[in-house]
Amino acid sequence: MDSLLTPHHYSGKLIIVEGIDGSGKSTQLQLAMRYLQAKGLRPSFTEWNSADLVKAITKKGKKKMSLTPMTFSLLHATDFAHRLVHNILPPLKAGLIVLADRYVYTAFARDVIRGCERDWVRRVFQFAPRPDLALYFNVPIDVSVSRLISGRAKLKEYEAGMDLGLAGDLVSSFKIFQGRILGEYAKIVREYGLTEIDATQSIGEQQQTVRRLIDQTLADYKPQTPQQSVA
Amino acid sequence: MGEFRYMGHAMPYLPKDGCTGKLIVIEGTDGCGRSTQAIMLKEWLEVQGYAVIDTGWTRSKLVGQAITDAKQGHSLHRLTYCLMYAVDLADRMEYQIIPALRSGFIVLADRYIYTLLARGVARDADKQWLRDLFSFAVQPDLVFYLRLDVKDLVPRVLEAGKMNYWESGLDMNYGDDLFDSFIAYQTELIEQFNLMTQEYGFHTLDAHQDPRTIQRQLRRAVTEYLQQSNYPAPGAAAAPTQNLKSQI
Numbered sequence: 001m002d003s004l005l006t007p008h009h010y011s012g013k014l015i016i017v018e019g020i021d022g023s024g025k026s027t028q029l030q031l032a033m034r035y036l037q038a039k040g041l042r043p044s045f046t047e048w049n050s051a052d053l054v055k056a057i058t059k060k061g062k063k064k065m066s067l068t069p070m071t072f073s074l075l076h077a078t079d080f081a082h083r084l085v086h087n088i089l090p091p092l093k094a095g096l097i098v099l100a101d102r103y104v105y106t107a108f109a110r111d112v113i114r115g116c117e118r119d120w121v122r123r124v125f126q127f128a129p130r131p132d133l134a135l136y137f138n139v140p141i142d143v144s145v146s147r148l149i150s151g152r153a154k155l156k157e158y159e160a161g162m163d164l165g166l167a168g169d170l171v172s173s174f175k176i177f178q179g180r181i182l183g184e185y186a187k188i189v190r191e192y193g194l195t196e197i198d199a200t201q202s203i204g205e206q207q208q209t210v211r212r213l214i215d216q217t218l219a220d221y222k223p224q225t226p227q228q229s230v231a
Numbered sequence: 232m233g234e235f236r237y238m239g240h241a242m243p244y245l246p247k248d249g250c251t252g253k254l255i256v257i258e259g260t261d262g263c264g265r266s267t268q269a270i271m272l273k274e275w276l277e278v279q280g281y282a283v284i285d286t287g288w289t290r291s292k293l294v295g296q297a298i299t300d301a302k303q304g305h306s307l308h309r310l311t312y313c314l315m316y317a318v319d320l321a322d323r324m325e326y327q328i329i330p331a332l333r334s335g336f337i338v339l340a341d342r343y344i345y346t347l348l349a350r351g352v353a354r355d356a357d358k359q360w361l362r363d364l365f366s367f368a369v370q371p372d373l374v375f376y377l378r379l380d381v382k383d384l385v386p387r388v389l390e391a392g393k394m395n396y397w398e399s400g401l402d403m404n405y406g407d408d409l410f411d412s413f414i415a416y417q418t419e420l421i422e423q424f425n426l427m428t429q430e431y432g433f434h435t436l437d438a439h440q441d442p443r444t445i446q447r448q449l450r451r452a453v454t455e456y457l458q459q460s461n462y463p464a465p466g467a468a469a470a471p472t473q474n475l476k477s478q479i
Binding site for chain 2: 054067068071074075077081082086116118120123124180
């Protein structure tokens with residue numbers, strides 16, 4: 001019954017990355033995409049919270065600080081459903097490789113920490129297909145914070161869980177919020193069998209592991225010719 | 232009786248106690264006269280001295296307009312359709328319905344989750360998924376279902392304007408043209424409402440009747456319920472049979 005626990009039957013492959021902000025997962029996925037492209041494959045890419053349908057709503061809600069744990073979670077679900085229907089399922093059914101930066105596990109972690117029921121969130125996302133490879137980039141909070149602070153102008157409010165009133169300043173709030181998310185991820189990794197990667201390693205070392213795992217995942221994969229993939 | 236509770240899964244972070252208000256729902260398909268009845272009932276309750284707020288789908292600040300806009304386009308899928316309505320309800324639940332119930336108001340809902348359960352099933356969404364999705368909804372105290380046959384629905388809808396794309400379920404290819412699709416889709420919705428009648432304990436009212444008769448039945452049932460549940464009656468009750476000025 002649970003689609004996330006049973007393999008999908010599409011001819012394509014779904015590869016996803018998860019991890020807290022600053023875990024380096026996006027970098028790793030970009031490098032993995034280059035790897036696949038160099039092999040002559042044409043992976044398609046999709047990322048969390050990017051559907052036109054809901055982007056403006058989320059932005060407005062964040063600006064007015066009117067989002068509640070429930071509406072936030074349901075907007076994530078709407079975003080995901082939209083991308084699933086428009087960006088994920090068509091290439092998967094057509095036999096292509098889909099790379100997703102964050103997947104439903106992000107909602108399972110964040111929305112639960114925000115106060116939604118663990119079981120409810122899982123049921124809402126029940127329509128999601130199980131990825132063929134789900135990589136979880138595990139990193140301690142301090143590492144992720146220093147990466148984020150050195151790489152970006154400033155932390156974002158919702159990413160730091162400022163809506164939860166955990167702490168007065170962004171950095172402390174981020175640490176508390178992301179720390180709780182790490183704890184939630186630990187449960188998810190066990191429950192759904194995500195493959196854990198030590199994200200404190202160098203980028204090169206991690207990418208080696210990622211590529212090896214991708215090769216394993218694609219062992220039984222029959223690439224589509226460009227003509228087929230266009231149609 | 233009348234104790235505040237959720238349909239199923241809750242919003243755990245919201246305090247549950249102290250909700251002394253009542254949630255009254257009027258359900259039914261398009262063109263059954265539901266909104267007219269809701270407006271009349273609200274006015275009558277207010278004349279009695281009851282504080283009432285009314286609510287209905289797509290009235291949330293967060294996504295009300297966005298749903299209307301999305302329905303102009305062609306990118307909605309049954310999943311996103313149902314999920315956007317769920318956002319709409321969640322937003323109203325937290326900013327309007329629960330605060331009003333906590334303040335002791337009567338909340339009068341022109342349609343509730345049952346409409347979405349019916350529409351979702353009519354769009355082939357998984358029944359259990361729909362129930363799980365909307366399980367954060369507060370359990371209504373009373374649900375009225377204005378029941379109408381599809382053949383009686385058609386002239387009413389045509390009189391009021393025209394058959395619209397969504398009310399005809401055209402997104403689901405129910406029929407060859409607007410009319411056929413409308414009939415097939417609305418038949419399915421009515422079937423779903425009928426199936427839910429027992430499960431959710433609807434008070435079914437025959438919507439073929441004269442609107443004044445229906446309104447009298449609604450008032451009687453609401454009065455009985457409020458008395459039974461010891462809902463505090465307003466201090467100065469007005470004359471029970473008040474002439475209603477506005478009947479939209």
